[in-house]
Structures are given as C-alpha cells and as structure tokens.
Amino acid sequence: MGSALYEAGRTVHNKRIDGPFRRFKWAIMVITLTIYYATPWLRWDRGPYAPDQAVLVDLSNRRFYMFDIEIWPHEFYFVAGLLIMAGIGLFLVTSAVGRAWCGYACPQTVWTDLFQHVDRFFDGDRNARARLDKAPWTAAKTARRLAKWAVYLAIAFWTGGAWIMYFADAPTLTHDFWSGTADPIAYATVAVLTGTTFWLGGFMREQVCIYMCPWPRIQTAMLDEKSLIVTYKDWRGEQRGSLKKAAKNPEKYGDCIDCQLCVAVCPTGIDIREGQQIGCITCGLCIDACDRVMKETGRPRGLIDYATLDQCDAERAGAPARPAWKALLRPRTFIYFGVWAGIGAGLLFALGTRTHTDLTVAPDRNPPFMLLKDGSVRNAYTLRLRNMEARPRDMEVALQGLPAGAVMWTDSISLENAAPTQTVTVRANETRVLRAYVLLPSGATASAFAFRLTAQDEQHESDTAETTFAMPGAE
Amino acid sequence: MTSNKRIDEPTGTEFVGHEWDGIEELNTPLPRWWLYTFYATILFAIVYVVLYPAWPLIDRATAGTLGWSSRGDLAAEMRAADAARAGVVAKIAATPIEALPSDPQLMQAAVSGGAAAFKVNCVQCHGAGAAGSPGYPNLNDDDWIWGGTLTEIEYTLTHGIRWDAAAETRSNFMPAFEGSFDAGQVNALAGHVLSLSGKAKPNATGAQMFADNCAACHGAGGEGLPAVGGPALNDVIWLYGGSAAEIGKQILAPRHGVMPAWQGRLDPVTIKMLAAYVHARGGGQAPAPAAPQPEAAKVAAK
Numbered sequence: 001m002g003s004a005l006y007e008a009g010r011t012v013h014n015k016r017i018d019g020p021f022r023r024f025k026w027a028i029m030v031i032t033l034t035i036y037y038a039t040p041w042l043r044w045d046r047g048p049y050a051p052d053q054a055v056l057v058d059l060s061n062r063r064f065y066m067f068d069i070e071i072w073p074h075e076f077y078f079v080a081g082l083l084i085m086a087g088i089g090l091f092l093v094t095s096a097v098g099r100a101w102c103g104y105a106c107p108q109t110v111w112t113d114l115f116q117h118v119d120r121f122f123d124g125d126r127n128a129r130a131r132l133d134k135a136p137w138t139a140a141k142t143a144r145r146l147a148k149w150a151v152y153l154a155i156a157f158w159t160g161g162a163w164i165m166y167f168a169d170a171p172t173l174t175h176d177f178w179s180g181t182a183d184p185i186a187y188a189t190v191a192v193l194t195g196t197t198f199w200l201g202g203f204m205r206e207q208v209c210i211y212m213c214p215w216p217r218i219q220t221a222m223l224d225e226k227s228l229i230v231t232y233k234d235w236r237g238e239q240r241g242s243l244k245k246a247a248k249n250p251e252k253y254g255d256c257i258d259c260q261l262c263v264a265v266c267p268t269g270i271d272i273r274e275g276q277q278i279g280c281i282t283c284g285l286c287i288d289a290c291d292r293v294m295k296e297t298g299r300p301r302g303l304i305d306y307a308t309l310d311q312c313d314a315e316r317a318g319a320p321a322r323p324a325w326k327a328l329l330r331p332r333t334f335i336y337f338g339v340w341a342g343i344g345a346g347l348l349f350a351l352g353t354r355t356h357t358d359l360t361v362a363p364d365r366n367p368p369f370m371l372l373k374d375g376s377v378r379n380a381y382t383l384r385l386r387n388m389e390a391r392p393r394d395m396e397v398a399l400q401g402l403p404a405g406a407v408m409w410t411d412s413i414s415l416e417n418a419a420p421t422q423t424v425t426v427r428a429n430e431t432r433v434l435r436a437y438v439l440l441p442s443g444a445t446a447s448a449f450a451f452r453l454t455a456q457d458e459q460h461e462s463d464t465a466e467t468t469f470a471m472p473g474a475e
Numbered sequence: 476m477t478s479n480k481r482i483d484e485p486t487g488t489e490f491v492g493h494e495w496d497g498i499e500e501l502n503t504p505l506p507r508w509w510l511y512t513f514y515a516t517i518l519f520a521i522v523y524v525v526l527y528p529a530w531p532l533i534d535r536a537t538a539g540t541l542g543w544s545s546r547g548d549l550a551a552e553m554r555a556a557d558a559a560r561a562g563v564v565a566k567i568a569a570t571p572i573e574a575l576p577s578d579p580q581l582m583q584a585a586v587s588g589g590a591a592a593f594k595v596n597c598v599q600c601h602g603a604g605a606a607g608s609p610g611y612p613n614l615n616d617d618d619w620i621w622g623g624t625l626t627e628i629e630y631t632l633t634h635g636i637r638w639d640a641a642a643e644t645r646s647n648f649m650p651a652f653e654g655s656f657d658a659g660q661v662n663a664l665a666g667h668v669l670s671l672s673g674k675a676k677p678n679a680t681g682a683q684m685f686a687d688n689c690a691a692c693h694g695a696g697g698e699g700l701p702a703v704g705g706p707a708l709n710d711v712i713w714l715y716g717g718s719a720a721e722i723g724k725q726i727l728a729p730r731h732g733v734m735p736a737w738q739g740r741l742d743p744v745t746i747k748m749l750a751a752y753v754h755a756r757g758g759g760q761a762p763a764p765a766a767p768q769p770e771a772a773k774v775a776a777k
Contacts, residue, residue, distance in 0.1 A: 007504040207506060366604030370615045370757065373710035375672075378616075380757060411755070412579070437757055 011133060012206055012269035014116060015126035015261070019288025028104045029113055037158070040165030044068075049428030050390040057167050063429070069351065070429075072388060074358075081347045085340055092336035094219055096328050098228040098306075102216065103283035108208050109267075111159070111201035115152060116267060122148040126264055152202040153194070160193030206268035209281055216278045223276075225309040228327045230282045232262075232273040232304050235316045243297060255299050262286035262304055272304055282306075356388035357395070357461040359453035368470035375442030379469050383410075383434040385453060387426035394456040396423045397436070401449035402469065405441040410434045423456065438469065445471060568744045572625045573762060575751055582751060589752025592745050596737070605756050609715060610732055615756045618712040621645050622701040623760035629750040633743075635736030636704075644736055647692070647704045649729040656726065660684060665722040671697035671709040675719070 042054035044067055051058065056065040064071040064079060071078050093101050102109060122144055123129045135141055164186050165173060176182035177190075200208055209216060223229065237256030246253040256273070263271045265286060270279040272286045290304040306324040307315075315321060364380040372378055387393050398421040399406055407418035411434065418439065426432040440446055446469040454462040481490045483501055491500040523529065527543055528536040538544075563584045567575070575582045593605065600611045607613035612620065621631050631645060638644040656664065660680070667681025686695070692705035699707030706714065714732075715725050737746055753759070 005502070005504055006507045006510050008507055204508070207508065211506060211509065364604070366602070367606035367613075367615060370606075370613070371711055372616055372758075373618050373707065373712055375711045378757060380615075 010269070011129075012267060013119075013126045013129040013133070014267045014269070014285075015264040015289075016120060017261075017265040017285055017289050017292070019285075019291060021284030021288045025104060025113065025283060025285075029110050032105060032107075032110055033114070037162045040162065040170040046070075047390045047428075049392070051169055053169055055166060056169070059167060070388070070390075072386075075354070078347060078351065081343055085343050085347075088336060088340045088343070090215075091222065092333065092340050094222050095227070095330070095333045095336050098223065098230075099216070099219055099280070099282040102209065102219075102281035106215075106281075108200065108205075108213070109281060109283070111155075111197060112205045112267060114155065115201045115205070118148060118151050118155070122151070149202070152198055156194045156197035156201065157190070159197045160190040163193050164189050206279065209268060210279050220278065225313075226327065226330055226332075228282075228306050228308055228324060229276055230272060230280060230284060230287060230304065231276070231307050231309070231312060232256075233302070233307070233312065233315065234273070237273070237303050255294065255303050257293065257297060259293055261289040261293055265289045355461045355463065357393075357453060357455050357463050358384075358386035358388065359397075359451060359463040359465045360384045360386075361451050361465040361467045363467050363470070369472060371472055372439075377440045377442075377469075377471055379438050379440075381436045381438065381451070381467065383436050383451060383465075385424065385426050385432045385434065387428065387430055387432070387455075390428050392425055392428045394423055394425050396421055396454045396456055397434075398452045398454070399438065399449060400452050400464070402438070402440065402446050403444040405444055406438060406446070408436055408438045410436045440469065440471075447471075564744050567747055572629050572747050572750060575625065575747075582755075585748040585751035586755045588745070589748035589750070589755075592741065592749050593752055596741065597749070600734075605753065610730065612714060612732075613712070614753045615758055616712055617758040617760070618707060618710055619701060619758070619760065620699070620706045620714075621704050623754070623758060624762050625750055625754050625759065626762070627701070628753050628759070629747060631734070632746045632749055632753075633736065633738045636734040637731055638733060638736045641736035641738065645704055648731060649692070649725075651728050652688070653727040656684075661723045661726055662719065664689075664726055665719045668697065668708050668722050669717075669719060672711055674717075 039055050040053065043052050044054035044065075045052055046065075050063075050070070051065060053065065054067050056063075058065065062073045069078075090101055119129060123132050132141060132144070161177070164177075168186070173182060173186065177186060204212075235254075237254045239253050240256040240258040241249075241253035243257050246257070262273070263269075263286075265288070266272070267283060267285065268279045268281060270277055272280060284306070286304050287302075287306070291301040294301050294303055302321065306327075308327050311322055311327070360383070362382045364382070368379070370378040370380070383397065385395055385397070387395070397408070399408055402420075407420055408422060409415050409418040410422060410424070412424070413422055415437075418437075422436075424432065424434065436451075448466065448468055450464050450466045452462060452464045454460055482488070483490060483499075486501065488501040488503060491502045493500040524537075525539070526541045527539040529539065530537040563581070566581060567585055567588075570578070570581060575585055593601075594603070597605070601607050601614055602611070605614040612618075617623065619627070621627060621636065634641045634644045636645045637648075652661070663678055663681040664684045665681075666675045666678050667685050669675035670677040670681070685693075685697075689697075689708075692700055692703055693708050694700050694705065697708035699705050699709075711717070713721070715721060715730060737749075741749070
C-alpha cells in the first residue's frame with residue numbers, strides 16, 4: 001500500500017515525427033528562442049544621454065527602454081497595461097484556439113522540446129533512448145550521459161546568461177561577467193536560472209505541466225464544448241484493430257489501427273484516445289503522427305484532429321466535418337479581443353499624447369507660511385521638474401495668478417535674483433527637485449495659484465501645477 | 476492489504492478504502508519527486524535551524540553557527556554608511572563654515588545632515604518645521620536676535636543662550652520694570668513700541684521712555700542689536716506676542732529663553748551641519764558686507 005502512495009518517476013521518450021504541426025513548432029521555437037537570446041544585443045541610438053540598448057530594464061536608474069519608448073516609474077501603468085494585455089491575451093488565445101499557449105509558446109514547452117531534441121541527438125530515437133535508460137551504467141553510457149548533461153548545462157547557462165542581459169548593457173555586462181567584476185546579483189541570477197532550466201527542462205518536463213503549473217487548472221475552467229481541443233474521433237476510430245484484422249472483418253473495426261504512434265510521439269506521454277486530459281498541451285504532434293498513418297493506410301486524415309466537442313457530437317450524428325478555424329467565431333473570442341485591443345489602443349493613445357515635460361508641486365505644510373520682518377509673507381514649495389527627453393533642457397518656471405510684486409527664488413537662485421519667473425536647467429532624463437520660495441509683498445493677498453513649467457526649446461512643451469498660497473489668519 | 480485491492484472501473488484507479496455515504500476516495504498518487512522535494516524541505520529546515528537564529532528563548536533566540544543576526548546586519552550597514560560618509564564628513568570638518576556655500580554639493584550634504592540632526596535634537600523646542608512657538612524662536616524667518624549668518628548661528632549652537640555651564644554662552648538680561656513704571660507708563664511705552672512697526676500712533680511719553688530705557692539694547696529705532704542679542708522691535712515678528720498687553724507684560728517681567736550649548740553633546744561637524752540647515756531654512760543672512768549698512772546710515776543721519 002505504501003508504495004502506491006507515490007508514483008515512481010518515468011521518462012517520456014517521444015518519437016520523432018514530421019508534419020505541419022511539428023514544422024510549426026520548429027518555427028515557433030526558432031522565433032521565440034531568437035527573440036529571447038538576441039533581443040538584448042540589439043542596439044538603438046538614443047543620443048549621448050541614454051543607453052543604446054534597444055530593450056533594457058534599467059532597474060538601478062528606474063527606466064525601462066523599449067526601442068523608441070522610454071518608461072519612467074511614474075508611467076508604470078504602461079507596464080501594468082502590458083501585463084494586463086498579456087493576461088487577457090492568454091484568455092483570448094484559450095478562447096480562440098484552446099491550449100495553444102501550452103502547446104507551442106510556453107517557455108516550459110519550448111525548452112522541453114529543445115532538451116528532447118538534445119536527447120535524440122545523443123541517444124537516438126524513442127526505442128534507443130528507452131533501451132539506454134534501462135541499460136547498466138557502463139563507461140560508455142556514463143560518458144554519453146555526461147556529454148548530454150553538459151549540453152543541458154550549456155543551454156541552461158546560456159538561458160540564465162541571456163536573462164541578465166535585459167537588465168544591463170549587454171556587451172559591458174558580458175565583459176564584467178567573464179572578468180569576475182559583475183554584480184554578485186548577476187552571478188546569483190544566472191546560477192538560479194541555470195539550475196531551474198537544467199532541472200525543469202532537462203528532467204521535470206511534463207511533470208511541470210501536470211503537477212506544478214496552475215495554468216492547465218485555470219484552463220480547465222475556461223474550456224467548454226465550443227473550445228478547440230485536440231481530440232480523437234472515437235466514433236470513427238473504434239473498434240481499434242490492426243490492418244490485418246480490419247481486412248478480414250471490415251464491418252467490426254474502425255479507422256484506428258492501434259499502432260500507438262500517437263502515444264509514441266506525445267511529448268507528455270499521454271494517450272489522446274483517452275479523451276481530454278490535463279496532460280494534453282495540444283501541440284498537435286499526435287495529429288501529425290495519425291495523419292501520416294491514415295495516409296499510409298489510405299484512409300482520410302483527421303482521425304485525431306483539432307475540433308470542438310460540439311463539432312464532435314455533430315460529426316458523430318452524421319454532420320460533415322467543419323473547418324477548425326470556424327471555431328474562432330464565437331462571442332467570447334470577440335469580447336476578449338475587444339477588451340484586449342481596447343486596452344492596447346488606450347495604451348497607444350496615451351503613449352502618443354504623453355509629454356516629456358512634467359511638473360509637480362508640494363507646498364510646505366510645516367510651517368505653511370512664513371511672516372517676515374517687513375510683513376511680507378513667504379511660502380515654500382518643493383517642485384519636481386521632470387525632463388523626460390534624452391537631452392538637457394532649460395525650463396522656465398513662472399508664477400501664474402499671483403498679485404503683482406510676487407517673486408520667487410530657489411535654493412539655487414538667491415533672494416537677490418528673485419523674480420516672477422526663473423529659468424533652470426534640467427539634465428537629460430532626470431527629475432530636478434527644487435525648493436522654491438515665493439514671496440508676497442506686505443499687504444497683498446492670494447490663495448490659489450499655479451506654477452507653469454515651459455521647456456525652452458522649439459517644442460515649448462509645458463505643464464501647469466496648481467497649488468495654494470498660505471497667509472497668516474487665512475486658515 | 477493487497478487482497479482487498481479494488482479498482483475504480485472508469486478511471487482505473489485504486490480505492491483508498493475510505494467511504495462516506497457511498498462516496499469513496501480514490502488513490503491518485505503524487506509523483507515520487509514530490510515526496511523527495513518534501514524531504515528536501517525538511518532537510519533545509521534542519522540545516523537552517525543549525526546555521527541561523529531559530530529557536531526563541533526568553534530574551535533572545537538560539538544563535539546559529541553562522542553567527543548571523545539582523546542586528547549584526549544593521550550594525551554592519553551603519554558602519555558601511557558611516558564609512559561612505561566619512562569623506563564628506565571630513566571635508567565638512569575641514570571647511571570653515573562661511574566657506575560652505577561656495578561648494579554647493581558640500582553645502583547640500585551639510586543641509587541634509589543637519590536636517591537629520593535637527594529632527595533628533597532641536598524639534599522639541601523649535602518644532603518639526605523649525606517654526607517655533609511663543610517663546611521659542613522661529614528659524615525660518617529673517618528675524619535673528621543673535622544674528623543670522625552661518626558663523627553666528629554656529630556660535631549660538633555651540634555655546635547656547637544663557638547656558639551658564641558654557642563660559643562663552645550668549646547672554647543678556649532685560650531688566651524688569653515692575654515697580655519702576657506705572658500702568659499708564661507701560662501703556663505709553665508699549666504704544667511707542669507698536670508705533671515702530673506702524674501698528675500704533677507715536678506718542679511722545681513713550682518715545683522719551685524708550686530713548687531713556689530701551690534704545691541702548693534695542694536700537695534708537697527699535698531695529699535691534701544682534702551683537703548683544705537685543706531683539707528688533709520695528710518688525711512684525713514677536714517672540715512673546717505682539718499685542719499691547721503682551722508687550723506690556725514683557726516690559727514689567729521679561730521672560731528669558733534658554734538654549735543649551737551643544738558643544739560637547741554634538742560633535743563639531745554635526746553642529747556645523749545644523750547651522751547650515753537652519754541657515755538654509757530660507758531666512759539665513761549673508762555675511763555683513765564691509766560697507767556700512769543702509770539702516771545704520773539712516774540712523775546716523777537722524
């Protein structure tokens with residue numbers, strides 16, 4: 001009884017197969033891995049005041065660069081919006097094409113696929129791998145295993161190494177990394193990601209999908225009878241039987257010749273003929289396998305195919321096969337797409353209309369005002385002048401709505417130079433914090449007014465910040 | 476046990492043997508790596524308990540063989556922060572206070588350091604915003620009883636005001652006129668004091684009394700005498716209140732504020748940084764120019 005409480009580990013030795021879905025998987029793998037490994041090395045000229053890496057998450061300077069877009073911390077809603085779009089995008093994909101994310105694009109799937117190709121390269125195809133697994137640990141097997149694991153480790157290390165390049169200038173970091181002068185966090189990150197990639201991609205594989213990942217569980221709640229799934233058309237396939245048996249007794253047997261090729265090619269080691277299950281990542285390799293067998297046996301393709309459960313019921317009742325793409329046309333897909341596209345359009349609009357000049361004002365609260373010897377009143381403010389351009393700019397700060405005689409100066413512009421407007425230089429890509437003093441002459445009164453910031457360049461971008469002027473006895 | 480093993484037909488899974496009202500539990504086994512992961516966490520916990528502080532005792536926790544503690548971490552961070560500041564601190568120590576403003580970066584560092592020290596040592600009397608309260612001077616304005624240049628503020632901080640323990644403390648005492656003046660005279664004098672800032676009509680009695688009794692310390696026009704700590708009376712700022720009654724009260728029985736000398740309690744660099752912070756609150760004065768001040772010239776012309 002005790003031994004039955006836990007399931008012994010098993011390795012999936014999936015057989016090589018070729019076909020449209022396999023080729024699609026190859027294409028996705030090449031594209032995703034290329035994007036992942038190459039992106040940090042793309043250069044993008046932003047002038048002398050900003051990094052020239054096309055995609056850079058600059059945590060120490062709190063900037064996020066993506067080609068022509070630069071995100072500041074106060075604009076983090078752009079990143080939040082992207083994450084929300086990614087989440088809704090997953091729903092959208094699930095609604096439209098089922099578990100396509102799991103089958104083709106999920107990193108766990110892509111890297112597992114890559115590692116399975118390494119297995120195949122070193123140990124041969126399905127049967128050879130299974131044989132070698134069972135073989136005693138001879139010197140030859142040990143050598144072969146060590147070589148294979150070395151390749152695993154190299155891929156894992158490269159994966160971890162590529163990750164950190166997104167967070168610093170890639171060429172500099174590469175140099176620092178190999179000369180031993182990079183930040184310890186860089187080494188630790190590479191070590192952790194190398195370890196997880198080696199372990200999850202090299203050994204855990206489908207166990208991650210079946211036991212660790214929450215997404216298949218969430219998807220079980222999202223899939224319904226109108227969702228596209230990979231399914232075995234049992235009414236057509238049953239009763240299973242070999243070609244020989246079927247030739248003798250064509251009435252009794254269906255199209256499935258029980259060759260087990262669909263099981264052999266499955267990267268998660270399931271039997272699709274048992275129906276929908278959490279282990280099915282809908283990669284379509286069993287469709288490739290079965291279509292080939294059907295072709296060889298002279299039967300129509302699609303015994304295993306992408307279809308909805310509704311469509312299966314219709315076909316079982318005698319309706320003709322319907323192209324799978326028609327499963328896309330359902331209200332849920334359109335609604336998800338609408339929400340997804342709406343957020344995207346909103347983000348694009350916000351991105352297009354944002355200015356690169358920003359002013360915020362915080363009046364001193366303690367003390368709110370200061371009475372000076374001659375009866376004039378001074379208020380102090382903390383101004384934040386944001387220059388979001390990659391070049392230094394002169395900016396004019398003006399008082400708006402205060403009576404004549406009101407003047408301002410700052411911690412860098414002395415009282416002798418007090419005036420209703422001041423011009424300061426803000427460095428490229430920086431926020432300059434100014435302590436500004438505003439003086440109202442004796443006898444004048446004021447309450448609400450504004451600071452207006454105007455960039456002194458051709459664009460004359462400006463921003464206005466409303467605030468108040470506190471006076472004695474005006475509480 | 477193997478004899479009564481039963482299998483659930485649709486799933487092919489073994490029954491555990493538990494049954495509730497006909498609902499039976501199936502044995503869907505976890506993978507073995509999961510079990511090993513569980514063992515690994517137990518092992519991790521044991522190693523952790525040995526290496527790090529873990530078991531709470533009455534007044535501390537077991538130390539752990541690595542000797543790590545969060546307090547130790549904090550102390551190390553504080554030492555590192557002190558080491559990082561050491562250069563700036565040494566530079567501030569070596570720079571005479573009047574030369575600080577010519578190095579804006581150093582001045583900025585001094586002001587920041589002063590702001591921190593102010594919160595610990597000064598807010599009790601002067602308030603968090605340094606705005607003071609009746610009897611405790613406001614440090615933001617441009618009215619300075621003992622002078623508002625960096626040097627003068629540093630002196631005040633170092634030696635205190637009426638702080639007997641410090642030999643060089645700033646000190647003065649306004650005589651009490653209780654018994655010398657009657658109520659009418661006090662009113663006349665208070666009226667004159669108010670007239671200096673335009674708050675009342677001038678009166679001859681008060682003016683004469685002021686010239687006889689007050690001008691020596693407060694100046695002929697009430698402009699104050701920071702060298703001896705004589706407060707200015709011709710402005711709108713009043714340490715003990717600016718109504719005729721409050722001024723009268725101060726004439727009869729003056730109150731004298733005391734500020735401790737910080738020499739010996741704070742190191743000279745902290746005092747210097749505090750002076751920079753107070754000076755930077757907005758009312759700090761530049762060192763007196765060599766030429767005679769316009770105010771003094773006006774008085775001389777009278």
